[in-house]
Amino acid sequence: MSETRQKFLCDAIAIADANTKLFITVYQVGDGIEFSSGRGITKHGSPRRHWTNDTIKYEIAFAYGAKKVELVFPDPSSGKTGYLL
Numbered sequence: 001m002s003e004t005r006q007k008f009l010c011d012a013i014a015i016a017d018a019n020t021k022l023f024i025t026v027y028q029v030g031d032g033i034e035f036s037s038g039r040g041i042t043k044h045g046s047p048r049r050h051w052t053n054d055t056i057k058y059e060i061a062f063a064y065g066a067k068k069v070e071l072v073f074p075d076p077s078s079g080k081t082g083y084l085l
Contacts, residue, residue, distance in 0.1 A: 031055065037064070
């Protein structure tokens with residue numbers, strides 16, 4: 001039996017509206033990703049073979065209805081996270 005493991009990818013801040021900011025931790029689980037905001041249920045992104053900053057931001061925005069998403073770790077200016085496969 002294989003065990004599914006979470007692998008930390010990055011943290012993010014999602015802004016849904018002027019009064020709602022969510023601090024989100026992003027994990028890779030198999031080919032997909034999970035988002036944990038500490039509020040409500042854990043949300044899931046679509047499975048992909050490779051994750052980039054842009055696809056992570058897109059999936060977070062879609063999952064939380066956020067208008068703006070910023071990755072805060074690792075440095076988003078590097079173009080990709082150091083934790084991706």
